[in-house]
Amino acid sequence: MYQDVLLHIGGAWTGAASGKTLDVINPATEEVIGTLAHAGIADLDAAIAAAETGFATWRATPAHARAALIAPIMTMEQGKPLAEAKGETMLAADVIDWFAAEAVRTYGRVIPARADGIYQLVVKEPVGIAACFTPWNFPINQAVRKVSAALAAGCAVILKGPEETPGSCAALVRAFADAGLPAGVLNLVYGIPAEISEYLIPHRAIRKISFTGSTAVGKHLAALAGTHMKRATMELGGHAPAIVFEDADLDAAAKILAANKFRNAGQVCVAPTRFLVQDSVYDGFMERFLGAIAKIKVGDGLAPDTTMGPVANERRIPALEAFIADARNHGAKLSTGGERIGNKGYFFQPTVLTDIPTTARVMNEEPFGPLALVNRFATFEDAITEANRLDYGLAAYAYSRSTRTVTALGHRIESGMISINHHGLALPETPFGGMKDSGYGWEGGAEAIDAYLATKFVTQAS
Numbered sequence: 001m002y003q004d005v006l007l008h009i010g011g012a013w014t015g016a017a018s019g020k021t022l023d024v025i026n027p028a029t030e031e032v033i034g035t036l037a038h039a040g041i042a043d044l045d046a047a048i049a050a051a052e053t054g055f056a057t058w059r060a061t062p063a064h065a066r067a068a069l070i071a072p073i074m075t076m077e078q079g080k081p082l083a084e085a086k087g088e089t090m091l092a093a094d095v096i097d098w099f100a101a102e103a104v105r106t107y108g109r110v111i112p113a114r115a116d117g118i119y120q121l122v123v124k125e126p127v128g129i130a131a132c133f134t135p136w137n138f139p140i141n142q143a144v145r146k147v148s149a150a151l152a153a154g155c156a157v158i159l160k161g162p163e164e165t166p167g168s169c170a171a172l173v174r175a176f177a178d179a180g181l182p183a184g185v186l187n188l189v190y191g192i193p194a195e196i197s198e199y200l201i202p203h204r205a206i207r208k209i210s211f212t213g214s215t216a217v218g219k220h221l222a223a224l225a226g227t228h229m230k231r232a233t234m235e236l237g238g239h240a241p242a243i244v245f246e247d248a249d250l251d252a253a254a255k256i257l258a259a260n261k262f263r264n265a266g267q268v269c270v271a272p273t274r275f276l277v278q279d280s281v282y283d284g285f286m287e288r289f290l291g292a293i294a295k296i297k298v299g300d301g302l303a304p305d306t307t308m309g310p311v312a313n314e315r316r317i318p319a320l321e322a323f324i325a326d327a328r329n330h331g332a333k334l335s336t337g338g339e340r341i342g343n344k345g346y347f348f349q350p351t352v353l354t355d356i357p358t359t360a361r362v363m364n365e366e367p368f369g370p371l372a373l374v375n376r377f378a379t380f381e382d383a384i385t386e387a388n389r390l391d392y393g394l395a396a397y398a399y400s401r402s403t404r405t406v407t408a409l410g411h412r413i414e415s416g417m418i419s420i421n422h423h424g425l426a427l428p429e430t431p432f433g434g435m436k437d438s439g440y441g442w443e444g445g446a447e448a449i450d451a452y453l454a455t456k457f458v459t460q461a462s
């Protein structure tokens with residue numbers, strides 16, 4: 001059963017003032033399964049007023065009390081394979097727990113003074129009301145990382161959730177409300193993304209912006225934030241290299257990389273994308289990689305044997321088809337997949353392209369779908385050059401048994417996160433974020449709370 005989704009403003013669930021709604025579509029069946037309330041300027045003004053009240057309450061709530069309130073575990077529905085949805089939900093609970101515990105460690109410091117009787121204090125305060133914009137690929141986790149860090153720091157939040165997957169995000173907000181979060185501290189709005197961001201970011205009540213989505217939109221919002229001198233965290237796109245060296249454990253590399261390439265039908269900003277395989281092990285790797293892909297069962301995420309669901313929205317299908325056609329026109333070879341499955345539901349075959357020239361669009365733009373790009377390389381330097389070729393710098397993966405290679409990779413790859421010989425990103429306690437066009441700021445670890453704290457220096461003579 002899918003419930004129509006409302007806005008959450010000042011502790012109350014409400015329709016849009018205008019009465020406007022948008023449809024919610026199930027990507028596996030293309031059926032309209034419900035509606036969501038569509039916020040206009042009057043609703044945004046109400047959310048800002050509520051957040052101002054909420055912030056006044058929340059900033060005055062002691063950190064230990066804040067920690068106790070933000071720790072409930074929630075269970076909710078999702079469109080992707082059930083096992084993935086459960087994993088995401090459990091991780092969300094973990095994120096809340098971790099930030100709840102971290103809330104009591106937002107320490108300042110005392111700096112020794114140059115004269116007797118002077119006390120120099122560095123105090124950390126919540127930065128204010130945060131406007132958080134989250135996308136549809138991980139409807140709970142993208143939101144929970146921002147919300148938990150902001151609440152732990154003592155900020156109030158206006159969350160602009162994903163219009164295409166609003167139900168789980170609303171359930172997350174409901175869990176916080178049910179846990180007793182004071183009215184106005186966490187507000188949820190949906191509507192036209194550009195209309196909401198262009199109203200909220202310049203608004204003087206908003207002190208902090210956090211966005212997850214494409215690099216193009218991120219640059220636009222970062223510019224807007226810059227114009228209005230607002231602090232911003234930008235969690236943007238990626239095009240992760242996955243390098244397999246000749247001394248790698250090929251069984252582990254093929255299995256782990258295939259699982260992570262096609263998780264969430266490849267709609268993951270840190271998905272391994274540009275596979276670089278050293279010449280001498282290319283055939284061995286491909287045999288194992290294609291073997292793992294052949295076992296993927298594409299279907300409705302609610303079916304128990306499904307291991308890959310549909311892509312989340314209709315526009316991913318022509319986007320993927322165009323990437324594949326363009327790559328083949330540039331001389332790439334199609335190793336497996338390449339097509340939509342059926343004509344009902346947005347199902348797409350797990351696809352592997354090989355021998356793709358760097359001039360192909362897909363070697364430069366994020367495919368954001370079940371599409372792996374595999375090329376060969378000869379030397380360590382060749383692999384590094386290709387890994388660092390793009391302006392993206394979010395995640396990178398590598399497999400090698402050589403300590404020397406592993407250590408050099410950590411130094412040489414231009415990427416916010418590097419995972420070597422296993423897949424170990426996105427834990428609550430570890431920093432998650434990019435460099436270059438993949439954005440700035442961190443979503444996990446102590447750095448994530450810092451993004452919602454203002455530093456104040458107080459010097460006092462006794």
Ligand code: NAD
Pocket residue numbers: 133134135136137162163193194195197198212213214215217221235236237238268269315366367368
């Ligand atoms: P898109 O760029 O239109 O939207 C991406 C997200 O940004 C959506 O959640 C959307 O609601 C939001 N958005 C768009 N314009 C906005 C604006 N002016 N103000 C505020 N929010 C805005 O792309 P899409 O078709 O939804 O997704 C495709 C691309 O987005 C992918 O190719 C991928 O690069 C990127 N994406 C990245 C992530 C991520 O985790 N980094 C998540 C989802 C999408």
